[in-house]
Amino acid sequence: MQVQPLDQGIEIPFFPGVTGRITVTGTNLMAFYVEIALESVVPKHNHPQEQMGICLQGTALFQSDTASYTVNQGMTYYIPSYENHSVTNIGKIPARFLDFFSPPRDDYLAQASQSQ
Amino acid sequence: MQVQPLDQGIEIPFFPGVTGRITVTGTNLMAFYVEIALESVVPKHNHPQEQMGICLQGTALFQSDTASYTVNQGMTYYIPSYENHSVTNIGKIPARFLDFFSPPRDDYLAQASQSQ
Numbered sequence A, B: 001m002q003v004q005p006l007d008q009g010i011e012i013p014f015f016p017g018v019t020g021r022i023t024v025t026g027t028n029l030m031a032f033y034v035e036i037a038l039e040s041v042v043p044k045h046n047h048p049q050e051q052m053g054i055c056l057q058g059t060a061l062f063q064s065d066t067a068s069y070t071v072n073q074g075m076t077y078y079i080p081s082y083e084n085h086s087v088t089n090i091g092k093i094p095a096r097f098l099d100f101f102s103p104p105r106d107d108y109l110a111q112a113s114q115s116q
Helices: A106-115 B106-115
Strands: A002-005 A010-012 A018-025 A030-036 A041-045 A050-057 A059-063 A068-072 A075-079 A085-089 A095-102 B002-005 B010-012 B018-025 B030-036 B041-045 B050-057 B059-063 B068-072 B075-079 B085-089 B095-102
Touching (some): A010 A106, A018 A106, A030 A041, A030 A085, A030 A106, A030 B075, A095 B095, B030 B041, B030 B085, B085 B095
Antiparallel strands (some): A030 A095, A059 A068, B018 B030, B030 B095, B050 B075, B059 B068
């Protein structure tokens, strides 16, 4: 078993106004804590990994190619493999999310090993 | 993309004093919202799925066969495949967790289809 507070994960380089930290990593799963500053954006992108997560604080607009959702604290989400998505902070406070990827993001692990 | 509030998932039969709700399910991932009442316990068990999650509220004792951890709000955890674990609410309020399993728990999906 591993236990890790949200704010003690390994920070990796990310988008302007956005921080990302790996908290725990397993064989099939990775947890990734994201904070998006006011008016900041995770630009539209996709990845082979499936993604789920929870909004821990704030309000964000999640946009895929076909739909938009307003996601508030306490809402969970699922983004299928290779589905384009962007996340924009549309609230008045920093927006916080805990994402889970399956399988783990090899690109984040490589960045984490470079930044340590 | 799917978006689902924590408290609107599909509730399945669980342990005394413990409620569990599936919020979103994908191909490799499932999100499962758990509330453990005061002094209640998820008894020691294991499963082939890897498990990660976050404590959203309260304080619990996580115990494996070899270690114990006190897990508070904002802490993430990883439980490897087939590792025995129990979770005991040792706080003064209901303890809330959002768990993620990979692959999804087929047993929970079967229970959910029976309870609908």
